[in-house]
Amino acid sequence: MQAVGLITEYNPLHNGHLYHLQRAKQLTGADCSIVVMSGNWLQRGEPALLDKWTRTQLALAAGVDLVVELPVFYATQPAHLFARGGVEILTALGCQSLVFGAEHPELDFAQLMTALPKTQAAFKHYNATYATQFNAALQQTTGVTLTKANDMLGFCYYLANQQFGNQLKLIPIQRQVADHHDDQIQAHQSFASGTAIRAAALQQAWSQISAVVPAATLTQLKTQRLQTWPDFWPYLQYQLMTASVTQTHDYDQMAEGLEYRMKETAQSATSFADLMTRAKSKRYTYTRLQRVATAALLQLTATEVQTAQQHNYVRVLGFNKTGQAYLHQVKKQLTLPLYTKITKDLRLHGLALDYRAGRVYELVNGHSQDLYRRPIMFPR
Amino acid sequence: MQAVGLITEYNPLHNGHLYHLQRAKQLTGADCSIVVMSGNWLQRGEPALLDKWTRTQLALAAGVDLVVELPVFYATQPAHLFARGGVEILTALGCQSLVFGAEHPELDFAQLMTALPKTQAAFKHYNATYATQFNAALQQTTGVTLTKANDMLGFCYYLANQQFGNQLKLIPIQRQVADHHDDQIQAHQSFASGTAIRAAALQQAWSQISAVVPAATLTQLKTQRLQTWPDFWPYLQYQLMTASVTQTHDYDQMAEGLEYRMKETAQSATSFADLMTRAKSKRYTYTRLQRVATAALLQLTATEVQTAQQHNYVRVLGFNKTGQAYLHQVKKQLTLPLYTKITKDLRLHGLALDYRAGRVYELVNGHSQDLYRRPIMFPR
Structure with missing residues (x-):
């Protein structure tokens, strides 16, 4: 085979x-x-x-x-x-x-x-x-x-x-899909980006989605709990509030100095989106910040990731x-x-x-x- | 003065x-x-x-x-x-x-x-x-x-x-109060233990409480949010799940070996009370375990507590x-x-x-x- x-x-x-x-x-x-x-x-x-x-x-x-x-x-x-x-x-x-x-x-x-x-x-x-x-x-x-x-x-x-x-x-x-980041499901198309489908799923726009996913996916989206960052925000905020600067510094993909910015911003951020928007600067892409947030949430250190x-x-x-x-x-x-x-x-x-x-x-x-x-x- | x-x-x-x-x-x-x-x-x-x-x-x-x-x-x-x-x-x-x-x-x-x-x-x-x-x-x-x-x-x-x-x-x-741990408010008494009053407040037994606290306390108990351990359980469980054994070991008042027991029990505990009951042994008092849980929740290390x-x-x-x-x-x-x-x-x-x-x-x-x-x- x-x-x-x-x-x-x-x-x-x-x-x-x-x-x-x-x-x-x-x-x-x-x-x-x-x-x-x-x-x-x-x-x-x-x-x-x-x-x-x-x-x-x-x-x-x-x-x-x-x-x-x-x-x-x-x-x-x-x-x-x-x-x-x-x-x-x-x-x-x-x-x-x-x-x-x-x-x-x-x-x-x-x-x-x-x-x-x-x-x-x-x-x-x-x-x-x-x-x-x-x-x-x-x-x-x-x-x-x-x-x-x-x-x-x-x-x-x-x-x-x-x-x-x-x-x-x-x-x-x-x-x-012409563009991976295309964020709308187009009418009369059988393909759409994952981004567009996720956005539609969170809005329960089932009729739009049905044209671009297998029937089984539609059923699961309709019946399962859908996880997004806002669900994990309370844990992330708690973690950034309580972890020491040293711990935060050690998280995977953290940049030098970013640990202060993340911790400080988390103190007053009102949502995950707010944290990301306020922590964003020219130095870090949005994706990078999200990956750092994931590492913080999961308490993944750079050392343990590299070892694994x-x-x-x-x-x-x-x-x-x-x-x-x-x-x-x-x-x-x-x-x-x-x-x-x-x-x-x-x-x-x-x-x-x-x-x-x-x-x-x-x-x-x-x-x-x-x-x-x-x-x-x-x-x- | x-x-x-x-x-x-x-x-x-x-x-x-x-x-x-x-x-x-x-x-x-x-x-x-x-x-x-x-x-x-x-x-x-x-x-x-x-x-x-x-x-x-x-x-x-x-x-x-x-x-x-x-x-x-x-x-x-x-x-x-x-x-x-x-x-x-x-x-x-x-x-x-x-x-x-x-x-x-x-x-x-x-x-x-x-x-x-x-x-x-x-x-x-x-x-x-x-x-x-x-x-x-x-x-x-x-x-x-x-x-x-x-x-x-x-x-x-x-x-x-x-x-x-x-x-x-x-x-x-x-x-x-005859006994600090007396856990019932007695009829026709003007004193009761804090334990008894807290239990009654959580059951909203206002008429019982009114005999043993000032009117202002009763008003606050009726109108403010009352915080207890179950409110913080999701954060504590998350923390014990994600923190390393080394981090957990460093929490204030942790006993040698207790970090494993706390982490392992937290994985499957269904509530704070469940965690406490299952982590309890002859070696540790209930109060000690609660204090360790507080240190874990607040990520207070023994070193920083002693320094402070x-x-x-x-x-x-x-x-x-x-x-x-x-x-x-x-x-x-x-x-x-x-x-x-x-x-x-x-x-x-x-x-x-x-x-x-x-x-x-x-x-x-x-x-x-x-x-x-x-x-x-x-x-x-």
């Missing part, structure tokens, strides 16, 4: 994702499709609207054969680390290819990559200006600038693939018979640990950060995210 | 407290009565039912001339430290006497004290068995055991007074004309800093722990506890 991999967030799963999955299967002729999906906390530093189990169920219903979780210490990171976590897992699972959506799939990503400094030293540590630095280098040598989020992410897949021995064939395809990144794993969230057979086929050769349930030892050690992230999500969501959960077998 | 001091919690102010105040004035003939009152977090490790400003107002209405706050780093401590903080403030304010209620005012506290080891080394650090060790020493030399909370506290006033040069004349009086205790202060919460005149008279000789409002510098440094404690209380209570607050001038 041969497998094709996809790296996703499915927040929530929409028609663009269906297209991505179908094209991935068509283009590769793979026997098995594997999705590495973020858990409950996402790359832009926010909670997933639907929890990871609901999103796994939707993925399986859409035809994905195997769903594994991108651990929180990669899922909430800048593009190059997010990409690295996903590529490492797909490589460990023996995938032959990775199909990804890009704004400009016609770009010669492999060629662009050769233009970057060979040492990669500049990209080993993330910082606020990673994309900027990287684009400066690219601009200088090739004249190209990657301004679109998915082009950039695609490029990072190439970098990561190189790091893990180029085991994956990388296949860019055209995204079916050295110990990636394959956490199975769900599969169908094909996915199960594939897993059986590869499990003896897996180069990363395979976890299918959370034991006390894993909860305290190997899976500690995902467990913590899940417990905080659970404070609002109300459903156990790890304890007593087994991979979803589809169909049930 | 001469002043008499009282050390109180007023949670809430009841007829027993009125009696205490009247007797203090009668017995000493002082011109001014000064109350050192706990702020929003109390000695048994719990939030005050009414906030410190409401309780200050009630104290002034009851005839207290000057109310100052016992800082959180003394207010939430075992008896000997609670006593030390209060006695230090009254001494600094130049009080001539301290009148306190005891179950057995006839005890010769001064004489008992001479029976203790002269070094006091054994009592410099609190621990779970402070009262036990202390009673063992007392029992051995005098045959007396102090089993009542206020007898014990009274004894601690003597110890503290000795430490600060015996500036205060200590005057024990009979408490007007070296920098006590006089934080004025309210006064009438007599109290104001007295303050004017003594302020040049004060041996501790005098604070009447919170500046940014005090918020970040001198008053940081009280400010933090107030902000957490405020998350539930909704009223600013420090920012923009000035001492209450009575009558307004």
Whole structure:
């Protein structure tokens, strides 16, 4: 059996994702499709609207054969680390290819990559200006600038693939949404951005949404609790109020001096949006601030995130018979640990950060995210 | 002008407290009565039912001339430290006497004290068995055991007074409640315990309460938000879930190994009461566990508490004309800093722990506890 991999967030799963999955299967002729999906906390530093189990169920219903979780210490990171976590897992699972959506799939990503400094030293540590630095280098040598989020992410897949021995064939395809940040669902269109769909879901604009998502997604959006930042604001505010400056300084992705600004602003902020608006400056992007807020909420320190990144794993969230057979086929050769349930030892050690992230999500969501959960077998 | 001091919690102010105040004035003939009152977090490790400003107002209405706050780093401590903080403030304010209620005012506290080891080394650090060790020493030399909370506290006033040069004349009086832990309001009685009154207030048993508290207290209980541990449980659970074992270990009054028990129990506890019941063991008293929970909630570390205790202060919460005149008279000789409002510098440094404690209380209570607050001038 041969497998094709996809790296996703499915927040929530929409028609663009269906297209991505179908094209991935068509283009590769793979026997098995594997999705590495973020858990409950996402790359832009926010909670997933639907929890990871609901999103796994939707993925399986859409035809994905195997769903594994991108651990929180990669899922909430800048593009190059997010990409690295996903590529490492797909490589460990023996995938032959990775199909990804890009704004400009016609770009010669492999060629662009050769233009970057060979040492990669500049990209080993993330910082606020990673994309900027990287684009400066690219601009200088090739004249190209990657301004679109998915082009950039695609490029990072190439970098990561190189790091893990180029085991994956990388296949860019055209995204079916003109602009990822397009924030309106357009009439008579069957595709819309995740941003537009989330906004519509929070306004319960079901008739608009029904045109751009599978029926199963619509049902889940209508019936499940939808988590957004305002739900977690009381905990975040409490945390920023009570944690010491030293603790706050140690949170993942915190910038020098930003700990004072975050703590001070949190004292009088009236909402999460208010905190973000007032903490915003030219030095920090909105996404960066949201990721810092996520780290503060989950009390993720830079040290523990970096340590955890050295110990990636394959956490199975769900599969169908094909996915199960594939897993059986590869499990003896897996180069990363395979976890299918959370034991006390894993909860305290190997899976500690995902467990913590899940417990905080659970404070609002109300459903156990790890304890007593087994991979979803589809169909049930 | 001469002043008499009282050390109180007023949670809430009841007829027993009125009696205490009247007797203090009668017995000493002082011109001014000064109350050192706990702020929003109390000695048994719990939030005050009414906030410190409401309780200050009630104290002034009851005839207290000057109310100052016992800082959180003394207010939430075992008896000997609670006593030390209060006695230090009254001494600094130049009080001539301290009148306190005891179950057995006839005890010769001064004489008992001479029976203790002269070094006091054994009592410099609190621990779970402070009262036990202390009673063992007392029992051995005098045959007396102090089993009542206020007898014990009274004894601690003597110890503290000795430490600060015996500036205060200590005057024990009979408490007007047979047993501090008496948890029912008795019919046809004008006194009841704080415990009984709080329980009745939470059940809105106003007619019972009206017999045992001043009218002003009844009005406040009926109209203000009443804070109890269950209000803070979501924050405490979140904190115990996300803080590292190391952080948890560092909280004030944490015992070796208890950090694991608290964190583990918090994962599955369904309420504050459930946490306490399940964390309870022979090694820790219920009060100790509540104080540890308070430290965890406020993220008070043992180190910062001990450091703060070296920098006590006089934080004025309210006064009438007599109290104001007295303050004017003594302020040049004060041996501790005098604070009447919170500046940014005090918020970040001198008053940081009280400010933090107030902000957490405020998350539930909704009223600013420090920012923009000035001492209450009575009558307004």
